Amino acid sequence: MVATFIGNIEARLDEKGRMFIPAVYRKILAAEQSTRVVMRRDTENECLVIYPEQVWNKRVEQLGEELDEWNPDDQMLMMQFVADAEYLEPDSQGRILLQKRNLQQIGATGDLLIVGMMNRFAIWDKQTFLNKKIGQREFAEQLRKRMSKKSF
Amino acid sequence: MVATFIGNIEARLDEKGRMFIPAVYRKILAAEQSTRVVMRRDTENECLVIYPEQVWNKRVEQLGEELDEWNPDDQMLMMQFVADAEYLEPDSQGRILLQKRNLQQIGATGDLLIVGMMNRFAIWDKQTFLNKKIGQREFAEQLRKRMSKKSF
């Protein structure tokens, strides 16, 4: 049975800007034979998204084939999407090194929060995420609306 | 014939925060080949819901794929749903370890109550559940209204 990235884990940066990947997540990566990951700033939110290499490849490999047939504007869009991405390889302790510019992108001040997103996961500034999170009651209500057909 | 989670069982935490899964429930999990379970705070009530891994997967498996096409608000909603969930693996004695933050979420003070919910089950603070429970007469009445078509 394949596990997915769920849950949220607090994390901190050491003085060198390194952040550990939680053991639970590391196991999933190992199972997918993705030691390497791809990171890019999220398009919608103030966070960094990390894809297992496999997932990333699946997502963009067809796009590469089709790229020539696209119109210039769309090509530019895709170029920008790819340009912001980078490979990361965890060190022997399972940590990844975050650049200053990456941390600036998510307004990271102190503590971080690693948030599972099923087939990938995100890195948030802890406070930013908590501010964004809606209250329990409102959450339930919106979810009820969204999932009016299916119940969770 | 697949058994479902029914009934209610009292449970306590030891000093380490471990709670046993009742033998009846363990048997159901074993039958579903789910040793691992997924736990998350219930959206509607002050309790923790535990899904056999299979049941959880069935609910959310396509969501990861489709997520990209959703609008940002719904994405955020789903992220929050997933972020609050976590895998739990019972130890060899069939116990699961509950974190302090989980217990806070349900206002657990002393005794707990494990309550079956058909394909999943919930952990309540015993007193909270008993307070929430309505009297026998009122219960019958509401049930009659609700199930006016189907008979139990």
Next chain:
DNA sequence: CTCATATTCCCCACATTGCACCACATTTTA
């Protein structure tokens, strides 16, 4: 181009804690 300074990436070491394991009490079943 050269040197100084910062960044990246190897290591090794160690504190902490989750978890496997063992032991036994208690309850249920035969």
Next chain:
DNA sequence: TAAAATGTGGTGCAATGTGGGGAATATGAG
């Protein structure tokens, strides 16, 4: 009443998270 299954408690070790030294590499100033 014996035997099996279930629930309870505690110990110890390996896995995980954390820190830092120092070599290799990049960056930037003069």
